[in-house]
Amino acid sequence: MPKPRVSAAGGFAAVGYTFRKGREVGGVFKLYKRMRSKNACKTCALGMGGQRGGMVNEAGSFPEVCKKSLQAQAGDMQSPLTEAFFREHSIAELETWSSLQMEAAGRPVFPVAWREGDTHFKRVSWDEALDRVAADLRAAAREQTFFYGSGRSSNEAAFLMQTLARAYGTANIHNCSFYCHQASGVALSRVLGTGTSTLVLEDLDKADLAIVAGANPSSNHPRLITKLVEIKERGGTVIVINPVKELGLVRFKIPSRPRSLLFGSDVSDIYLQPNVGADIATCKALLKGVIERDGVDRTYVRDHVEGWDAVEADVRATSFETLLAESGLTRSEIDRAAAALVAARRGVFLWAMGLTHHEHGVNNVVALANLAIARGWVGRPGCGLLPIRGHSNVQGLGSMGFAPALKEAFAKKMEEVYGIPPASTPGLDTFRCMEAAHAGRIRVAVFLGGNLFGSNPDRTWAAEALQRIDTTCVIATKLNEGHVHGRGRYHVVLPVLARDEETQSTTQESMFNFVRLSDGGEAAPAGELRSEVDVVCALAARLLPPGPFPFSTMTNHDAVRRAMAAVVPGFGPIAEIGATKAEFQIPGRTFHEPAFATPSGKARAQVTPLPRFKPGPGEFRLMTLRSEGQFNTVVYEDEDLYRGMTRRDVVMMAEADGERLGVREYDPVEVVTEIGRMRVVAAFIDIPPGNLAMYYPEANRVVPRRVDPESGTPAFKSIVARLAPVRG
């Protein structure tokens, strides 16, 4: 089995990494100064920085920093790409580059374009690029266009771009969260009437139990680990539900705490390793254990919950044998966890894409919510549901209306205040737009950041889809694979300032519904970089006739925020944030009383049927996952420190499966799914037999195009796969 180079996650390895990165970008002090600037962390949605200064969370705790944030910062401090780079590297060559190579290439600092038949990108002027994109948008049928946003962008740019798209006449507006937490949003809306976290950061400090399901915050949201360790230090219990035994969820050395840095801290008490895709069975087994122990908060479910009787009857009618067979867990494991749930007084439930990336992703989240509801742990201090969101402003994009349909109150205001009615044709979500593109029904696509190509299942199909679009326009801070594989017949990459390089302030929203103000002001690489807001305004000036929404005045970010405040629910305080610097909690989303945003004010518990996902003889349950050295589709290094992997072309499996199949570590094997085969090498990890794991996004070439029907979130997990040893 590969041995991690470290005995616990975090620790001196992370500290050493900081110094290495510092040297790469011209000195540790230079990097530190930039990290401490008054800007929101550019990486995950846990949220750090803003007006309290970088590396500070909303509770004022310092230093809150992690390797992920350093990687993103160092990436933005790279040297500019030159025209010689684009002359030397053809499109054909760039198509062979990995995510890591694209990320490390440098910062694009002038617009480049590619036309069908060209061998290389060529430098173009901003006017030429924007004129062409605007002309192609004008000529296209509105329903044959789409606008895609990524969580890197600011609220200001996102609000303007979705307003531009609606004023132009399409509702094909969507963002990267459709491929990660849309299932959470749909599930939470179903249960509570609102789609985001029900708790704030301080609630984590009051809980005496946490369940972390389908998430690996030690790699992806490292500062969250401190909160888990603190729960344990207070005498509480942390239960992890994850098919893979992750080093960082067992033991972590917190660099900002001397004792933990030296000796490490335990992160979890109970570690459940169910089969991939068996979360509903796991949650139901836990709920059955809670019911058996008389642990349901009867007063709470009577007074504050609808539909509880049906949920309880369904769980009572399902045998432990069925639930254990499906989950792969033992009765004693369930008993131990259920007893901990019943013994605790305040619990928080955290999850990520281990729950959402399934065809039954919405029901996975509902099943977890049912468990929280049983204990009366939604709508009370120190309790609640927390989807662990990915990119730093992904939640802000949703709030800004970067989605096909606006919330009713938002849509009404857009019409009343700016004369922009809802589109006559309902908008398509991300996957439906990809399908439309593949069918040749999309003429123009505009990407406000992101890597839509890399985040799709079935890479071959995704490239075909995007390459069938006539015109693609990408607004980016760095290069990625999508800029090459996801190019339309005319393709332009427009370079923009990173968040902390903006010349005016911008805002971002954390996964705790907290809005931060980023000052910008850091040095940008020399070149023709523009603010995202300027780019949207320049496109609007070319595309739209003068109308009630005053795009011509919107290059001023305070003006954008006043426009937002007039229409975006809960964003009134943003109007003056440029002057007041007062960051704020969005009202109406977090609940410390059991009065929810449903018509009755009650939570809606719902029955979750066991999915029909059952691999047959010789088949495995395959999931894709990310490494310690990557963030979303961006790979910063091939090594996965915490899993002991030094390469990414691996299929991770149980040693027992290897023995059964006669496969030894690092033997070549083929992973075969319904859409293709991929040659990799075997690596043994602690995962239940019958389950496999491969790295995203590379493994997307064997991920079929199956989506959760309700949320449209693709099933990057629960994939049926076979293993074929490669002989000779």
Ligand code: SF4
């Ligand atoms: S945990 Fe997330 S928000 Fe905090 S420093 Fe790391 S990447 Fe930034």
